[in-house]
Amino acid sequence: MRIEEEIMDFKQQVVTALHQAIGDTIPEAQLMQLIETPKSADLGDYAFPTFSLAKVLRQAPKQIAADLVTKIDASSFEQVQAVGGYVNFFLPKVAYAHELLTTIAADPAHYGDATVGHGNVPIDMSSPNIAKPMSMGHLRSTVIGNALANILTKVGYSPIKINHLGDWGTQFGKLIVAYRKWGNEADVRRDPIHYLVQYYVQFHEEAEKDPSLDEAARAVFKQLEDGDETVTALWKWFRSASLKEFNRIYAMLGISFDSYNGEAFYNDKMDAVVAELTDKHLLHESQGAEIVDLSQYDLNPALIKKSDGATLYMTRDLAAAIYRHDHYDFVQSLYVVGNEQREHFQQLKAVLKEMGHDWADDIHHIPFGLITSGGKKLSTRKGNIILLERVLNDAIDLAQQQIADKHPDLPDAETVAHQVGVGAVIFHDLKNERLDSFDFNLEEVVRFEGETGPYVQYTNARANSILRKTTTAPAPEVALTDPSAWGVLKALGDYPDVVLRAAREYEPSVIAKYTLRLAKAFNQYYANTKVLVDDAELPARLALVKAVSLVLENALSLLGVGAPEEM
Ligand code: ARG
Numbered sequence: 001m002r003i004e005e006e007i008m009d010f011k012q013q014v015v016t017a018l019h020q021a022i023g024d025t026i027p028e029a030q031l032m033q034l035i036e037t038p039k040s041a042d043l044g045d046y047a048f049p050t051f052s053l054a055k056v057l058r059q060a061p062k063q064i065a066a067d068l069v070t071k072i073d074a075s076s077f078e079q080v081q082a083v084g085g086y087v088n089f090f091l092p093k094v095a096y097a098h099e100l101l102t103t104i105a106a107d108p109a110h111y112g113d114a115t116v117g118h119g120n121v122p123i124d125m126s127s128p129n130i131a132k133p134m135s136m137g138h139l140r141s142t143v144i145g146n147a148l149a150n151i152l153t154k155v156g157y158s159p160i161k162i163n164h165l166g167d168w169g170t171q172f173g174k175l176i177v178a179y180r181k182w183g184n185e186a187d188v189r190r191d192p193i194h195y196l197v198q199y200y201v202q203f204h205e206e207a208e209k210d211p212s213l214d215e216a217a218r219a220v221f222k223q224l225e226d227g228d229e230t231v232t233a234l235w236k237w238f239r240s241a242s243l244k245e246f247n248r249i250y251a252m253l254g255i256s257f258d259s260y261n262g263e264a265f266y267n268d269k270m271d272a273v274v275a276e277l278t279d280k281h282l283l284h285e286s287q288g289a290e291i292v293d294l295s296q297y298d299l300n301p302a303l304i305k306k307s308d309g310a311t312l313y314m315t316r317d318l319a320a321a322i323y324r325h326d327h328y329d330f331v332q333s334l335y336v337v338g339n340e341q342r343e344h345f346q347q348l349k350a351v352l353k354e355m356g357h358d359w360a361d362d363i364h365h366i367p368f369g370l371i372t373s374g375g376k377k378l379s380t381r382k383g384n385i386i387l388l389e390r391v392l393n394d395a396i397d398l399a400q401q402q403i404a405d406k407h408p409d410l411p412d413a414e415t416v417a418h419q420v421g422v423g424a425v426i427f428h429d430l431k432n433e434r435l436d437s438f439d440f441n442l443e444e445v446v447r448f449e450g451e452t453g454p455y456v457q458y459t460n461a462r463a464n465s466i467l468r469k470t471t472t473a474p475a476p477e478v479a480l481t482d483p484s485a486w487g488v489l490k491a492l493g494d495y496p497d498v499v500l501r502a503a504r505e506y507e508p509s510v511i512a513k514y515t516l517r518l519a520k521a522f523n524q525y526y527a528n529t530k531v532l533v534d535d536a537e538l539p540a541r542l543a544l545v546k547a548v549s550l551v552l553e554n555a556l557s558l559l560g561v562g563a564p565e566e567m
Pocket of ligand 1: 320337
């Protein structure tokens, strides 16, 4: 039996016991739903509220609870108690600890694995725009996408991480016009993104005064779409120079992709989309542009072709969705893209539906909120950007300083500082619920106390250092009777459920919050219990400490955050 089943078995035992006592008045599945987890430990581990029975039985909840306790077979529990309208169940702690700790020790990497489903799941993630810096928004997409890929793998799926690079579009017209007017080759060779961004920002400033620049940019982009040789050569150069810099950031984050097929990849795949839309009589003309009417979906029309014949973001995404379907035969197709593109993805699904593609239902936009800085929205166009690489390097520096204070003789301090600094940025991003917007303040992010990644990492390092201080080996089969361990055991036992919830809700913050909860439970235990005392339970306590470290490591790795043994 898998551990999640074994742990859930304890809950199932509660359901079975209740069912035997109540009879068929409430089906087992419904009982499972009704069972609560009491807020306070002296109310037990599971509680059954009797209020739903009160109507049926025409009895006061308190009376029902008192009756139930006399009927329930309590042999597999430590205690079953009636308190007010509740029946409280206390799990058999020693048996629970034994079951849990032996299972974690037997196969730590697979603790919490499940088979929710299987099959390919393309994840459109990161997808920055060429010749622009990768923004904090793209960071969110990158780390959320990567965490989802890890989480979905753990529950049985085969994710495919796709970087849908913004390597095509009208911005290349602007950029090329700006480069020709104000740029020079040596600068771009030396520091590509810096200068390309500068040209881009300058273009927008100048275009406000001189609208003819926009006209020129449109013309150049048209040349690019028509395959003009010199314009295409510039485009290729900008693309490869930008990608090289992006890859440096991905390497820092420790994140890789299975595909870099970006927008340009679909240049030769859009005619087929337009032809299909035409064949199916879905394309209409409106003010010179070609659109698909989506009024029956309560959505604005989807723009398929512009009046100048240039194709659009939507047309590429239609081609991409169809390509992914044909190529990967996906069971789900995810797009980790900011909430501001919500309507775009609603339109994308609606157009695919109109085309008769039922699999459009398997497409899910995974939106996320904005990262602000000092309360202000970050925008590339106005030049108000945080350069991600600088953020990561600053975070590593801050981590380095703190490590030097706390642990001056740490071996391999540089690697640890990298894991801590980068991990802090990733963790901060992931502990916020996807859709929440949050402010980014580096000092907060890299703190070793509070709800931070370094706090969790530090807790894991502390667990490891406890284990290093003794020659006694952890032994999960030794009985752990100490009641002060219960909070930690319960938190450890929650992990499989937490993984399932994160996968179901596409929500890495569920894992991040869990690591904080487990770390807090462990630190509380450690503050109140002398772990290293040489008595009969020492090997069991060490098994508990070891299990905490293994589960923290496992959970952090799902988030893409490293877990140094010392820091
Ligand atoms: N490059 C786009 C941006 O930065 C995101 C692309 C998202 N993916 C997609 N298939 N549309 O806004």
